Structure formats: structure tokens, C-alpha cells
Amino acid sequence: MESTSLRDLSHVTDWLVRPLVVIGHAEISIVKIVTIILSVALIVAAAKFLKRMLVGRLLVSSVHDTGTRSALATILQYLIVFFGILIVLQSAGIDLSSLTVLSGTIGLGIGFGLQNIADNFFSGLIILLERPVKVGDRIQVGEINGDVVRIAIRSTTLLTNDNINIIIPNSEFVSKQVINWSHNDRSLRVSVPVGVAYGSDPEQVKHVLLGVAENHPDILTKPSPAVLFSDFGNSSLDFELLVWTETRIQTPRFLRSELNYRIFDAFRKNGIEIPFPQTDLHIRSSDIPLWEPRERKNPTG
Numbered sequence: 001m002e003s004t005s006l007r008d009l010s011h012v013t014d015w016l017v018r019p020l021v022v023i024g025h026a027e028i029s030i031v032k033i034v035t036i037i038l039s040v041a042l043i044v045a046a047a048k049f050l051k052r053m054l055v056g057r058l059l060v061s062s063v064h065d066t067g068t069r070s071a072l073a074t075i076l077q078y079l080i081v082f083f084g085i086l087i088v089l090q091s092a093g094i095d096l097s098s099l100t101v102l103s104g105t106i107g108l109g110i111g112f113g114l115q116n117i118a119d120n121f122f123s124g125l126i127i128l129l130e131r132p133v134k135v136g137d138r139i140q141v142g143e144i145n146g147d148v149v150r151i152a153i154r155s156t157t158l159l160t161n162d163n164i165n166i167i168i169p170n171s172e173f174v175s176k177q178v179i180n181w182s183h184n185d186r187s188l189r190v191s192v193p194v195g196v197a198y199g200s201d202p203e204q205v206k207h208v209l210l211g212v213a214e215n216h217p218d219i220l221t222k223p224s225p226a227v228l229f230s231d232f233g234n235s236s237l238d239f240e241l242l243v244w245t246e247t248r249i250q251t252p253r254f255l256r257s258e259l260n261y262r263i264f265d266a267f268r269k270n271g272i273e274i275p276f277p278q279t280d281l282h283i284r285s286s287d288i289p290l291w292e293p294r295e296r297k298n299p300t301g
Contacts, residue, residue, distance in 0.1 A: 028094075032092055036088055036092055039088040040088055043085065043088070047077040047078075047081050048077065050073075050076070050080065051074065051077040054072065054076065055073045070134065070135040070151065071128045071129075071131055071134060071135075071151070074128055074152075074153075075129075116171070117154070119171045123169075123171045123174040123175075124154060124156075125153070127151055127156070127174075132173065132178065132180065132183075133151070133156070133173060133180055134148065135148050135149065136148060137180055137183065138181040138182045138250065139158070139180050139181065140178070140181070141158075141168055141176065141178055141179075144166055144168070145160065146166060147159045154169070155167045156170055156173065182249060186246050187223075187244050187245065188244070188245055188246075188248075188249040188252060189223075189242060189243070189244050190242075190245060190255055190259075192240070192242075192243070192256050193230075193240050193241075194209065194238075194240070194241060194274075195233060195235070195237065195274065196239065196267070196274060196275070197274070197275040198235075198237060198275075200273065202237065202239075204270065205227075205239055205272060206229075208263075208266050208267065208272065209227045209263065209266075212241070212259060212262045213243050215262075218245050218248045219243045219245055220245060220246060223244045225241065226241075227239055227241055227242070228242065234277070235277045236275045243255075
């Protein structure tokens with residue numbers, strides 16, 4: 001009975017180490033395949049762990065910008081995975097020079113069927129190296145507006161104000177126009193148009209608008225708020241309140257709404273009228289009557 005078990009174990013062992021395919025001078029068995037897979041998985045996991053350590057701890061003191069740390073860590077992660085796979089294949093006895101035919105086939109496939117994947121891959125490298133956008137930036141791509149939360153080698157993830165993650169291919173950032181609201185810093189200028197009735201004192205309007213801006217906690221004092229007398233409208237004197245904010249860059253519409261509430265209340269307290277559209281009709285008199293009565297003839301002559 002024991003000899004039968006040993007014989008079965010020997011058969012299993014022989015089956016596991018039996019060459020399934022030969023690449024160059026290397027014989028690839030099931031054991032070697034499993035070893036390669038486990039080694040690659042370990043390298044990928046170690047690269048991800050090192051990336052988290054670099055972004056969260058190791059580079060914090062030397063690189064203060066979160067987007068820069070994320071870009072450096074991502075590039076290092078891909079380099080570790082790439083060279084780690086090469087080392088694993090060489091350790092398994094696979095001569096990489098024998099893979100030239102396979103690499104040529106893959107290149108042909110990229111040229112025909114994998115153009116989009118290759119385009120997104122190289123676009124991801126451009127984003128990581130040139131850094132037109134980085135993690136933490138507030139950007140707009142087409143009609144999509146959100147914060148960059150992740151930059152991968154194929155796609156970039158945006159988080160919108162509705163808490164929705166939108167995954168955008170990296171090629172979109174290279175081939176199309178991208179608006180980066182926070183490329184230099186995290187400050188954003190918000191414009192609030194206001195119209196007041198003719199007869200209002202422009203200096204008083206300016207003073208009231210600046211007072212509204214100065215009393216808002218999310219508006220910066222440097223750059224300071226400004227008021228522009230923009231136009232003489234059909235029914236109003238048109239002004240524009242310009243303010244800067246760092247904390248409300250994700251929600252400029254809500255900030256504009258809050259300022260409108262405060263402006264309305266301040267105008268009401270100071271007797272400044274917000275007009276509604278109106279049209280004046282002027283009627284000019286004339287000496288020539290528009291209608292003259294016709295003379296009636298006497299039928300009897």
C-alpha cells in the first residue's frame with residue numbers, strides 16, 4: 001500500500017516537472033510556470049507597497065507636493081515591475097533573445113489591434129513625466145469637471161462634485177484641450193455679476209459689494225476682492241464682484257450662490273434697488289392727423 005502511494009506521488013512529481021514547452025534552451029514545466037507567476041505577483045505587490053510608502057511617508061519631507069510624489073512613485077513602481085519580470089524570466093532560464101519573434105508579433109498586434117491601448121500607455125508616460133495634470137488638481141476635460149484622484153498608465157480617474165468616479169483614457173489629456181484650474185496653485189477666481197437700478201450711487205455699490213466679500217470666511221484677502229463697473233445695461237448699471245478662494249475650488253457655483261444671498265440682503269439694507277427689465281415707450285404728437293373724415297354728399301344736391 002505504501003509503495004503504491006509512493007509510486008503515485010512519483011507520477012505526480014514527474015508530471016509537475018515534465019517540460020510542457022521549450023523556449024530557446026529552457027524547458028518550461030508546471031512547477032516553473034507556477035514559480036514565475038508567484039514571483040511576478042510578489043514583485044507587483046512589493047512595488048505597490050513601496051509606492052504607498054513613498055507617497056505617504058518616505059518622500060513627504062523632501063517632496064511636499066502630493067502630485068509630484070505620486071508621479072515619482074508611479075514611475076518607480078512600473079520600473080520595478082518591468083525589471084523584476086526580466087529578472088524572474090532570466091532566473092527561470094528563459095533566454096530573452098529567443099523571444100524576438102514573439103516581440104515582433106506583439107508589435108504587429110499593437111500596430112493593428114492595440115493602437116488605443118498603446119496610445120493610452122504612452123500618453124500615461126507623458127502625463128507622469130511632463131505632469132500637465134497631477135493628483136489633487138482640479139481639471140475640466142470637455143464637459144467633465146472634477147479632482148484628479150489617480151493617474152495610472154492607461155487611464156486617469158476624476159472625482160466629480162456628485163461623488164462619481166469618472167475614468168478617462170490618458171490619450172484624452174494629450175490630444176484634447178484640458179483646463180487645469182489649479183496647475184500653479186489651489187486658488188480660483190470667482191466672478192459674480194450684479195445689476196443695480198439707474199440712479200444708484202456706484203461708489204456705494206462698490207463699498208457694499210466689497211463689504212460682502214470681506215465678511216465671507218472662504219474668500220482670500222490676498223489677492224484682494226475687486227469690483228468692476230462693467231457696463232451700462234439696458235435696464236441696469238452692471239457691476240462684477242471678483243473674489244479669490246482656495247477652499248471652495250470644487251464648488252464655485254455654491255460660493256457664487258452664497259454671495260448672491262448676501263448681496264441681496266446687503267442691497268436691501270442699504271436701499272440699493274435690483275431692477276427688473278423694463279422698456280420705455282415714447283409717443284410723439286404730430287400736426288398731421290392720422291385719419292381724416294370724408295365729406296358726405298347731400299343726396300338731394
